[in-house]
Amino acid sequence: MTTSPATSHDDLRGRADVDAGLRILLVEDDEGDALLVQEHLADAGLAGGIVWARSVDEALAHLDVDCVLLDLGLPDAMGLGALERVLAAGAPPIVVLTGLTDTDAGLAALAVGAQDYLMKGDVEGDSLARAVRYAVQRRRLEDTDRALYRSLVRAAETTRLERALLPRPVLADPRLEVRVGYRAGRDGLLGGDFYDVVERPDGRVLAIVGDVCGHGPDEAALGATLRTAWRTLVLADVPAGEVLVLLERVLEAERARPEVFTTVSMLAIAPDRRSADLYLAGHPVPLLLGEHSRLLPADSRGRALGIPVGGGWPARRLDLGASWRVLMYTDGLLEATVGPGGERLGKAGLMELTDATLRATSGAPVPVRGQEEDPVLGHLIGAVRARHGGDLVDDAAVVLVGWGA
Structure with missing residues (x-):
């Protein structure tokens, strides 16, 4: 493997350490598609912590992960209904996998709350790994922003109370x-x-x-x-x-x-x-x-x-x-x-x-x-x-x- 001049070996080791600790929930009822996704993740170095669920009901018991790969065509939920159920249960960042070639479905998923969407026919190891990493990082940044906002609100409230007390x-x-x-x-x-x-x-x-x-x-x-x-x-x-x-x-x-x-x-x-x-x-x-x-x-x-x-x-x-x-x-x-x-x-x-x-x-x-x-x-x-x-x-x-x- 070659690296660009801007990417140090330390950076790669650090990313590998992070990737090794990522836990991914794959929600897919088709065994062939599930096997293919897992192979893509393995090729990208993300096969260390994969949980496979075949339905939304099964997935809801395994949301203690870093990212969810969610198919929109499941036996107990179809389309955006599957996404909405998982989000309502307090899911981590979700990357939607869709077999539809119509981008409107993917855009609708983003509007509901997914971090990203991928067409199954276009999925490769690098693109899948990139989507997972970006989704996790965006959620962490969002959590950090929310924590900072809460801290600022708390500080402002404390200042107001201090002036009064x-x-x-x-x-x-x-x-x-x-x-x-x-x-x-x-x-x-x-x-x-x-x-x-x-x-x-x-x-x-x-x-x-x-x-x-x-x-x-x-x-x-x-x-x-x-x-x-x-x-x-x-x-x-x-x-x-x-x-x-x-x-x-x-x-x-x-x-x-x-x-x-x-x-x-x-x-x-x-x-x-x-x-x-x-x-x-x-x-x-x-x-x-x-x-x-x-x-x-x-x-x-x-x-x-x-x-x-x-x-x-x-x-x-x-x-x-x-x-x-x-x-x-x-x-x-x-x-x-x-x-x-x-x-x-x-x-x-x-x-x-x-x-x-x-x-x-x-x-x-x-x-x-x-x-x-x-x-x-x-x-x-x-x-x-x-x-x-x-x-x-x-x-x-x-x-x-x-x-x-």
């Missing part, structure tokens, strides 16, 4: 330290964790961190809806004590299932920055940061939003003093596994890593939102991931608010 804080006071951070869970998809920080015209600042139960696109969409509703209520100057009541109404109206609930922690910081009201709706208790961080009081803890039991969300007044920092977070950080026995990081572990992070990032600037990851919260989430040993299973949303520190 992870907004730019609305602040007028440059002296207030506000840092935000978010890290998606293991699959890379946004979940139902959300946050926001908004300063009202009177100087009061409200911050929220929330977590819709579950993980997936429905939860992410609901989290985005709740985050938008919360900002709307805050900007409309709804009293802080009424915000969660109204937010629960939005949750009940928008959730897909009645068992879906949402946990929330909300901080309403006074204009003088020396006190704040803490609202807890079934959510992990925020940390008061310092040399040794500690949990804020949780004696006024309320139920999660959407849980059909009595009770509301009383405010817990916090006297913060002249200098303070508060860390709000979702339970994706607490639930990181950190040992061979599967034990959780928990609140004690989070406080330990938070204190170490504050020492390591002392003096770190607050970046412009959207330009880069916050060095403090990025370091903290990274430390949790390192202790966990990889990507976290659940999302993690974090907000740090501070004054005079």
Whole structure:
């Protein structure tokens, strides 16, 4: 065998390896025609994995192949009906073999979904092998294009959800330290964790961190809806004590299932920055940061939003003093596994890593939102991931608010 200058021996070996692995289903009821096709395939080096079926019914049990060679004149299906039945069953690429000399039949087969068609009387080993190879490659390219399209759609949807879930804080006071951070869970998809920080015209600042139960696109969409509703209520100057009541109404109206609930922690910081009201709706208790961080009081803890039991969300007044920092977070950080026995990081572990992070990032600037990851919260989430040993299973949303520190 001779080769052209443009075809290397490595290329031929690579193609031979691919050809040797091709699995071909021949659907042909005529034994003589079937034998002839198999001889052509053998001459072209494609005889390694041929399955022969004599009818459509028999062929449907053998579609786990790379290509189908389909005769249109079979005992249980004639013409395009045979092709349509095989395609409807999820067949791989199909090359139609027809005994008709009328090209209209072949063109009709292409219109229905065949990759190629060949006249039986004109079939030779090279043309048959070429049709099979091209059909397989075209289908692989189509599959790749579809996968790329799905990936682009998923990325675009993730970006839209990210803008809704992870907004730019609305602040007028440059002296207030506000840092935000978010890290998606293991699959890379946004979940139902959300946050926001908004300063009202009177100087009061409200911050929220929330977590819709579950993980997936429905939860992410609901989290985005709740985050938008919360900002709307805050900007409309709804009293802080009424915000969660109204937010629960939005949750009940928008959730897909009645068992879906949402946990929330909300901080309403006074204009003088020396006190704040803490609202807890079934959510992990925020940390008061310092040399040794500690949990804020949780004696006024309320139920999660959407849980059909009595009770509301009383405010817990916090006297913060002249200098303070508060860390709000979702339970994706607490639930990181950190040992061979599967034990959780928990609140004690989070406080330990938070204190170490504050020492390591002392003096770190607050970046412009959207330009880069916050060095403090990025370091903290990274430390949790390192202790966990990889990507976290659940999302993690974090907000740090501070004054005079």
